[in-house]
Amino acid sequence: MNPSNVLEIKGLSVEFSTERGRLPALRNVDLAVPAGAIVGVVGESGCGKSTMIHSIVRLLSPNGRVVSGSIHFEGSDLLGMTEPEMRSIRGDRISMVSQDPMISLNPVLSIGTQMVDIQYREKLDKSRKRARAVTMLQRVGIPDAAERLDDYPHQFSGGMRQRIAIAMALQAEPSLLIADEPTTALDATLEVQIIHRLQELQQSMGCSILFISHHLGVIAELCDLVVVMYGGEVVENGTVRDIFHRPMHPYTQKLIECDPARMVEITRVQPTIPGEVPDLARLPAGCIFSGRCHLAFGKCHDQPPALAGQDGGHRARCHLTDPGPGT
Amino acid sequence: MKPLLELENVRVRFRTRSATRAWLAGIRDPFVDAVHGVSLQIAEGQTYGLVGESGSGKTTLARSVIGLVRPNEGSIRFEGRELTGMSASDANRFRRHVGTMFQDPVGSLSPRMTIRTLLAEPFKIHGLGNADLDHEVRRLLDLVGLNPNFSNRYPHQLSGGQARRVGVARAIALNPRLIVADEPTAGLDVSVQGEILNLLGKLQEELGVSILVITHNLNVVRHITDRMGIMYLGRLVEQGPTREIFRQPRHPYTLALLSANPEPDPDARINRVELHGEVPSLINRPSGCEFHPRCPFARKPCADEFPVTRTGGDHHSFCCHYPR
Known part of the structure; x- marks a missing residue:
């Protein structure tokens, strides 16, 4: 590594x-x-x-x-x-922030309680933990964090809830x-x-x-x-x-x-990628994108391409950008 | 152009406390205005886009149009007929002419019904069960570009894009005059989003329906709508032709919203109008212009006086003391 x-x-x-x-x-x-x-x-x-x-x-x-x-x-x-x-x-x-903050926050506990609870690993007394929670909430931009510590998730707006979820993840x-x-x-x-x-x-x-x-x-x-x-x-x-x-x-x-x-000109017809995502139970023999690729040619349909390019840099898994060995 | 749908001063209030609790807590008016003083018109064959942050009243407004919420004040006219105060059976008959696409495509399809049953349901509800339903189901699947053998599948066997297509098929089943689409492409990938938008556009051309679309994706609004309205705290702060608004937004909130749109280019230089502070609660609406605590251009009168709605050219209106 x-x-x-x-x-x-x-x-x-x-x-x-x-x-x-x-x-x-x-x-x-x-x-x-x-x-x-x-x-x-x-x-x-x-x-x-x-x-x-x-x-x-x-x-x-x-x-x-x-x-x-x-x-x-x-x-x-x-x-x-x-x-x-x-x-x-x-x-x-490693911590996570999910799509919907209402799912990651417990609706029946105040955010202060939840932010103290997640510090269970720290050997600090409760008032110290509450102070740390306030600091963290201030850092993510919750106004009047100290006064709002005993509020419940539903009392915050959507954007604030997501910031609280971020504060909890970063605590x-x-x-x-x-x-x-x-x-x-x-x-x-x-x-x-x-x-x-x-x-x-x-x-x-x-x-x-x-x-x-x-x-x-x-x-x-x-x-x-x-x-x-x-x-x-x-x-x-x-x-x-x-x-x-x-x-x-x-x-x-x-x-x-x-x-x-991306499109500067206003258009009623939006560009799309024709075709469907491949069925994982029946993978194509060649490149995974070959069924929808407008540039696919012979070997795309029977040989899977390797991820090629600069080592540790820009790389793509495509026969067009990777001439492959022997060509 | 004749308006198909006309809303005038629509106000929807929700109770926040029961009468007893409100009295005990000393609250005189235990209501919030989820939608307040909204007037708009949608012409035949037109697409109208409603934008605004979550909680700004977009969905409540749409629900009042399809009759799921009763407005407390104002009038909603469909083809000139007043919908507010209609009896339940009349309202049911009216709903035949309005197709709805709900936010969550899989959640809005009953998991225990096959696609055939789901598509036949609108016919049965409106007493059209005698029609050749198999034929109708095939016709609808064909219209939305799904293979006829989908009719025996269940919703969980569909991908997100396919579930949306079934949602579109249900919305157009009874040849409606208006489609109300609440976040029709939320959670979809750009390419699938394009497919659904193209499908709606194609159907609009073929069937001549009007569309009321709710979204917070500004790129979608820019490409598919003729007119748009921007909601803030339950009020329409600006509305007008989409091109006009994107060219010259007049209300500072619209300006901030449009300039916040992230561009798919890491080197894009975006001149952002940054908003400060938080979205106020509907329970404590700010005085004067309700946007003034967050407005970067607010001056003294903004905090005291509610701005009158002004009109620019071409039915472009905005509610601001100092429009841009």
Whole structure:
């Protein structure tokens, strides 16, 4: 493992056993989160983003199984840890913010109680813990934090609730924050507020962020590095400028073209990617995107391409950008 | 152009405390105005977009149009007929002409019904069960671009995009004049979002329906709507032709909303109008212009006087003392 990476996933494959047989939900996924970086993961629903997060925190559903690969976090392999060891990492070294803050906050406990409860690992008295909670709430921008500590989640607005969820996730000063579409439920002005707040906190605390979203604008604005996933594979990764200015994989190119924010001319007919996401139970023999790719040729249909490009830099899984051996 | 739907000064109030509790707590008026003084018109074949943050009253307004919420004041006219105060059976008959797409596509389809049953349901509810339902189901699936063998599937066997298509098919089943679409593309990927929007556009062209679309995706509004309205704390603070508003937003909230839209370009230089402070609670509405505590351009009169609605050209109106 590269010591400058907080999180390093190598060759991760995960499958689910279902009544339709075994579904290979993730295949040979590589991903690295360098210390102090914000890494964005983009892809359509069903591309394996959530499965990947659940594998990292080892909370896959009972029918899911890691087939191969490794997940190294701060030097140790998460997949080889015992459950008590894993518990000491979840919520302390790695924490999460989910899409809907109402789900991660308990509606019948005041936010002060919840923020004191999550400090159960600290050997401090309760008034100290409350003071720390107030400081953290102030840092995420909750006005009158001290007075509002005994309020319940429903007394806060949507944007404030999401900031409270972020405060709770950052209370333990984790080295990795996993944010799973934290701004989808918010309007544009609040979305921007949350993004800037995350950026500030990341800089002052020095943690790394793994940011999952399918909002390309948010990814472009917030992230340093981007990973594009499709059908359970990483199809491209690179810096945010590589991905948005020089996308190599046809899927990434199409995805960016499809964003209505991109089109200056007003049009009633929106561009789309024709075809359907591949059925994981019946994977194509060649490239995973070949069925929908407008550039697919001969070997795309029978040989799966490898992730190729600069080592540790901009890479894509495509026959067009990788001439391959012997050509 | 003849308006299909006309709203005038619609006000929807929700009770916050029971009468006894309010009396005990000394609260005189235990209500909040979820929608306040909203007037708008949707012409035939037009698409109207409602934007605003969550909690600004967009969904409540839409629910009052389809009759799921009774407005406390104001009038809602559909093809010139008054809907408020209609008897339940009349309201049911009216609802035949309005198709609804609800926010959560899978949640709005009963998990225990097949797609066929789900698509036949509107016909049965409106006493049209004698029609050749198999034929209707095939026709609807074809219209929304789904294979006929989908009719035997259950909602959980569909992808998000397919479930939305079934939602569209249900909304257009009875040839409505108006479709109310609440966040029709929330949670969808850009390419699937494009498919659903194209489908709505195609159906609008073929069937001539009007669409009221609620969303907080400004890019969607820009491309598919003819007119738009921006809601803040239950009021329409600005409305007008979409092009006009994107070209020159007059209300500071609209300006902030439009400039906040993140661009899919890491090097984009965005001149943002930043808002400070929090969205006020509906229970404690600010004095004067309700946007003034967050407004970067507020001056003295803003805190005291409620601004009158002014009109620019082409039915563009805004509610601000110092429009941009």
